[in-house]
Amino acid sequence: MSEKELGQKWDRCLADCAVKFGTGLGLGIVFSVVFFKRRTWPIVFGTGLGLGMAYSNCQNDLRSRYVLHSKVAKEQ
Amino acid sequence: MLRVCWKGAHAAALTLVWCVCGRKKPTVKCILNMVFLFCRSNAGKIVAASLLTVGGGLGSTILYAKWDPKFRANIEKSVPYSDQLFEMALGPPPPPLVPLQKKPGKIEPLQISSLSEASKESKQPKAKAKKSDPAPVEAPPAVEEMCNSCTSQFVCVCVGEESKDHHEPALKERPAEEVSARLAQQDKVEQDALAALTAGLEESLGSSAKTTLQAIGAQEAVLTAIATHTNKLKEAMDSQTPPDEKSTQWKALNEALSDRTRAMEEAEEALLKAKGELEILRGVINSAKQSKIDAARPQILAAEENLHSMIVDLDKVVTKVQTAQTEAKIMSQYSELVNEAKAQFQQELANITPEIQANWKGLSGKLSADDLNSLIAHAHRRIDQLNRELAEQRVREQIHIEVALEQQKLEDQKALERAVASALEHRREDMRLEQEKKVQEVREVMEAEMRTQLRRQAAAHTDHLRDVLKVQEQELHEEAQEIMNSKMMEQETHYRRLTQEQLDTFTLDMNAAYARLKGIEEAIDSHVIAEEEARKAHQLWLSVEALNYTLKSAGADSPTEPLEGAVGVIKENCAENEFAQALASALPEESLSRGIYGEASLRARFYDIRRLARRVALIDETRNSLYQYFLSYLQSILLFEREQVAPPAKLAPEDLDTFRLLAYATYSIERGDLELAAKFVNQLRGASQRVAQDWLKEARLTLETKQVISLLLAYANAVGLGTTQAP
Numbered sequence: 001m002s003e004k005e006l007g008q009k010w011d012r013c014l015a016d017c018a019v020k021f022g023t024g025l026g027l028g029i030v031f032s033v034v035f036f037k038r039r040t041w042p043i044v045f046g047t048g049l050g051l052g053m054a055y056s057n058c059q060n061d062l063r064s065r066y067v068l069h070s071k072v073a074k075e076q
Numbered sequence: 077m078l079r080v081c082w083k084g085a086h087a088a089a090l091t092l093v094w095c096v097c098g099r100k101k102p103t104v105k106c107i108l109n110m111v112f113l114f115c116r117s118n119a120g121k122i123v124a125a126s127l128l129t130v131g132g133g134l135g136s137t138i139l140y141a142k143w144d145p146k147f148r149a150n151i152e153k154s155v156p157y158s159d160q161l162f163e164m165a166l167g168p169p170p171p172p173l174v175p176l177q178k179k180p181g182k183i184e185p186l187q188i189s190s191l192s193e194a195s196k197e198s199k200q201p202k203a204k205a206k207k208s209d210p211a212p213v214e215a216p217p218a219v220e221e222m223c224n225s226c227t228s229q230f231v232c233v234c235v236g237e238e239s240k241d242h243h244e245p246a247l248k249e250r251p252a253e254e255v256s257a258r259l260a261q262q263d264k265v266e267q268d269a270l271a272a273l274t275a276g277l278e279e280s281l282g283s284s285a286k287t288t289l290q291a292i293g294a295q296e297a298v299l300t301a302i303a304t305h306t307n308k309l310k311e312a313m314d315s316q317t318p319p320d321e322k323s324t325q326w327k328a329l330n331e332a333l334s335d336r337t338r339a340m341e342e343a344e345e346a347l348l349k350a351k352g353e354l355e356i357l358r359g360v361i362n363s364a365k366q367s368k369i370d371a372a373r374p375q376i377l378a379a380e381e382n383l384h385s386m387i388v389d390l391d392k393v394v395t396k397v398q399t400a401q402t403e404a405k406i407m408s409q410y411s412e413l414v415n416e417a418k419a420q421f422q423q424e425l426a427n428i429t430p431e432i433q434a435n436w437k438g439l440s441g442k443l444s445a446d447d448l449n450s451l452i453a454h455a456h457r458r459i460d461q462l463n464r465e466l467a468e469q470r471v472r473e474q475i476h477i478e479v480a481l482e483q484q485k486l487e488d489q490k491a492l493e494r495a496v497a498s499a500l501e502h503r504r505e506d507m508r509l510e511q512e513k514k515v516q517e518v519r520e521v522m523e524a525e526m527r528t529q530l531r532r533q534a535a536a537h538t539d540h541l542r543d544v545l546k547v548q549e550q551e552l553h554e555e556a557q558e559i560m561n562s563k564m565m566e567q568e569t570h571y572r573r574l575t576q577e578q579l580d581t582f583t584l585d586m587n588a589a590y591a592r593l594k595g596i597e598e599a600i601d602s603h604v605i606a607e608e609e610a611r612k613a614h615q616l617w618l619s620v621e622a623l624n625y626t627l628k629s630a631g632a633d634s635p636t637e638p639l640e641g642a643v644g645v646i647k648e649n650c651a652e653n654e655f656a657q658a659l660a661s662a663l664p665e666e667s668l669s670r671g672i673y674g675e676a677s678l679r680a681r682f683y684d685i686r687r688l689a690r691r692v693a694l695i696d697e698t699r700n701s702l703y704q705y706f707l708s709y710l711q712s713i714l715l716f717e718r719e720q721v722a723p724p725a726k727l728a729p730e731d732l733d734t735f736r737l738l739a740y741a742t743y744s745i746e747r748g749d750l751e752l753a754a755k756f757v758n759q760l761r762g763a764s765q766r767v768a769q770d771w772l773k774e775a776r777l778t779l780e781t782k783q784v785i786s787l788l789l790a791y792a793n794a795v796g797l798g799t800t801q802a803p
Contacts, residue, residue, distance in 0.1 A: 002770035003681075003688050006763075059702045065766060066697045 009061050017054035024050020083119040138165050145170050273364050277379045280360045284353035288386040291350035294343035295393035301339040302400040305332040306407045336404075343397065350390060357383050373516050377509065384505045391498055424454060610796070612649075616656060617792040619646040623785055627672070635671040639781065643668060646788070653795075659788050667781040673774050675750055682745055682753065685771045686738050689764035690715075693734040696762030720746055723756065734764050751779055 028046020036042045060067075141148035141162055148169060152159040162169070308329045361383065364376050469476070623642040643660050650656040666672075673681075694708035715735060723740035724731065731737070737756045744752035754775040757768050 003685055003767050006688060006692065006767060055702060062695075062702065062705060063700045066700050 006062075009058075013054070013058035013061060016057050017051065020050035020054040020057075021047060022050070024048070024053075083117070138162070142166050269367060273367060274375050276360055277364060277375060280353070280357045281379055281382055284350070284357040284386060285382070287346070287350040287353040288390055291343070291346035292389055292393050294339065294346035295390075295397050298336070298339040298343040298397050299393075299400050301332065301336040302397070302404045305329070305336045306400075306404050308332045309407050309411050312411070347390070347394070350386075354383060354387060354390075373512075373519075377512050377516060380512070381509055384502070384509060387505075388502055391502075395495070395498075421458070424458070609798075612653075613792065613795040613798070615649045616646070616653060617789075617796050619649050620785070620788045620792040624789060627674070627782070627785065629671075635673050638667075638669050638671045639663065640668045655791060656788060659784055659791070663784050664777055664780050666777050672778045672781050675748070675778065678750065678771070678775055678778065679745055681771055681774075682741070682757075685757070685768045686742060688767045689734060689738055689760060692763035692767060694762075695764075700763070723752065727759075732759055732761075734760060734762075750775055754779060 024046040025043060026046070028043035028049075031046065032039055032042035137151065138161075141151060148162060148166075152162060152169070159169075308325065309332075312325045312329050357379070361376055361379050364379075619642065623639060623646060626637050626639055626642050629637050643663055646656060646660045650660075690712040692705070692708055694704055694711060717735055718739060720743035721736065721739035722743055731740070737759050741753040741756040744750075744756065754772060757772050757775070760768055
């Protein structure tokens with residue numbers, strides 16, 4: 001159903017966001033712990049990275065309908 | 077009033093609260109206090125007064141209803157549940173009065189019968205029966221008595237009829253049996269009377285005969301007594317007998333005299349008795365004559381004859397006695413004269429010879445010469461005297477004789493007259509009796525003759541009747557024969573006419589029937605065709621209905637059954653119907669294969685669509701970032717508008733706003749107009765459009781299918797209507 005599409009997109013979006021957030025957080029923590037002597041900025045960075053990616057994905061997903069797919073016509 | 081009520085309620089509530097708050101159960105004291113408080117207030121007074129009035133009205137109504145049942149019935153009719161109240165208070169209503177019988181004459185027997193039924197005694201009916209029985213019994217004897225007083229039967233019948241007239245207005249001839257019965261009864265009664273009469277007559281005859289005989293016997297005894305007396309007297313007069321026997325003779329004479337006197341007295345008595353008896357007999361005979369019974373006449377006559385003969389005998393004997401008495405008188409006169417002469421002689425002798433006793437016995441022995449001489453002289457003197465007397469007597473003989481003759485004549489005349497009178501009487505009686513006898517005989521003869529004449533007349537009458545009847549029979553027979561013949565002729569002609577008519581009608585009917593048959597056959601043929609058409613239309617209609625029905629199989633969220641089957645059926649059944657075929661093939665594929673959603677599910681779905689559409693209202697090709705999504709959401713939350721707005725007739729460009737469109741669509745869909753809603757939804761743009769895409773498709777499918785089906789239905793109905801024959 002077309003009306004479910006949006007919902008599905010949002011689900012995906014949120015799931016993606018949660019995953020990326022978690023991953024970002026995790027990597028941040030790892031990096032913070034491993035490489036940056038337990039500073040907070042890698043956690044935050046990683047989380048932000050994750051969230052940003054998620055946002056971007058989400059947006060792209062939601063936009064996917066209206067995006068014009070162009071092809072470069074091969075010169076013959 | 078309301079305020080009063082409110083105040084009262086308030087007061088009651090307050091007191092209740094006070095009671096309750098006092099943490100006691102509502103005791104009597106508490107309630108009384110409440111009432112007291114209640115009553116103290118003005119409101120309480122008014123309420124109490126109104127309660128009293130209502131209660132008083134109710135009580136008085138109930139009392140009056142108890143007294144007057146009509147009032148009670150009225151109230152029960154007008155007020156709905158009053159009958160229950162009344163029943164509770166007063167008991168069941170009294171039964172309605174039965175209207176009195178307006179026939180007072182019938183009440184008596186009704187009461188009596190009811191009484192008898194109630195008391196279960198048979199006295200009353202018996203008494204009634206007894207009372208009724210003597211009444212009819214009394215009537216006939218009265219009638220019969222009246223009948224008995226008549227001489228002839230006809231008079232009796234007339235009287236009977238007259239008496240009947242009193243009872244009945246119309247005169248009816250009595251049946252023969254009744255008449256004969258009546259006659260028999262009359263005869264019987266006559267016989268009884270006759271018997272009684274004869275008995276009476278015989279009795280009186282017997283008694284009178286006895287007394288008459290007794291009288292006659294007495295009279296004859298008197299006769300003999302007189303005769304003996306006279307003889308004795310004669311003998312006594314005769315001085316031939318010696319003196320010794322004279323005394324015996326005189327004694328016997330005295331005896332005879334006493335006998336005679338006694339006999340005479342007895343005879344007198346007997347005569348009186350006999351006369352009395354004869355008078356009685358005469359009275360009986362007269363009463364018998366007055367009773368006027370024919371059969372008794374000879375007996376009456378015989379009794380009269382007997383009476384007459386008895387009277388005659390009695391008179392004869394009485395005359396005999398009288399003659400004997402006269403003779404005896406003569407004899408006694410003679411004896412008296414002789415005694416007188418003797419006494420005179422004795423007296424003379426006594427004068428002459430006073431010392432001589434006046435006894436004949438002493439006379440003959442004790443006489444002296446002087447006495448004898450004086451006696452002889454006296455005797456001579458006496459003889460001279462007697463001679464002188466004799467001469468005188470001779471001289472006066474004639475005169476004496478004449479005088480005696482005259483006397484005798486007179487006496488004879490008297491006797492003659494008496495005899496004549498009595499003889500006349502007797503003759504008259506005899507004549508009368510003879511006349512009566514003759515009359516009786518003549519009457520009998522006449523009766524016999526009349527009877528024979530009547531018999532003859534009756535015979536003649538019967539003969540005449542027979543003849544007349546024969547003649548009448550003949551005439552009637554002929555008449556009847558004629559009538560029968562004419563009627564037969566009539567019937568014949570009638571019959572012929574009828575048969576002819578029948579034949580004509582039959583031929584007509586046959587022709588008509590044949591024509592009708594032909595018509596019927598044609599009609600049937602056309603009917604068959606029409607029925608065929610109707611059947612086809614019916615089938616079409618059924619299949620279309622089936623198709624329509626399958627639409628109903630839509631669940632809440634699930635689609636209907638695939639319409640393939642039903643459409644296939646239509647295609648099968650209506651192979652020759654092009655329109656139906658075209659329509660059937662016009663159905664969209666999706667509906668055939670998958671089925672369509674019902675309107676309700678579409679409606680429900682629409683609200684989801686609506687929500688989503690509102691949420692993504694700002695998103696379109698140009699604006700589709702996440703921020704825009706957020707803004708769109710915000711807008712949908714913050715924008716308050718009416719859910720349903722009636723769509724205008726024409727759409728203006730500003731109506732093409734998502735929210736407006738959605739409002740219009742909601743309105744339409746709420747009103748059940750899916751088509752219009754779909755139209756509005758179709759106008760959505762951007763993300764809203766994409767969101768509503770599927771719904772729109774479904775709606776389109778549904779609408780299409782429905783349209784086709786409705787077309788088919790209409791067509792089927794039209795065809796069906798066309799083929800249906802109007803009754």
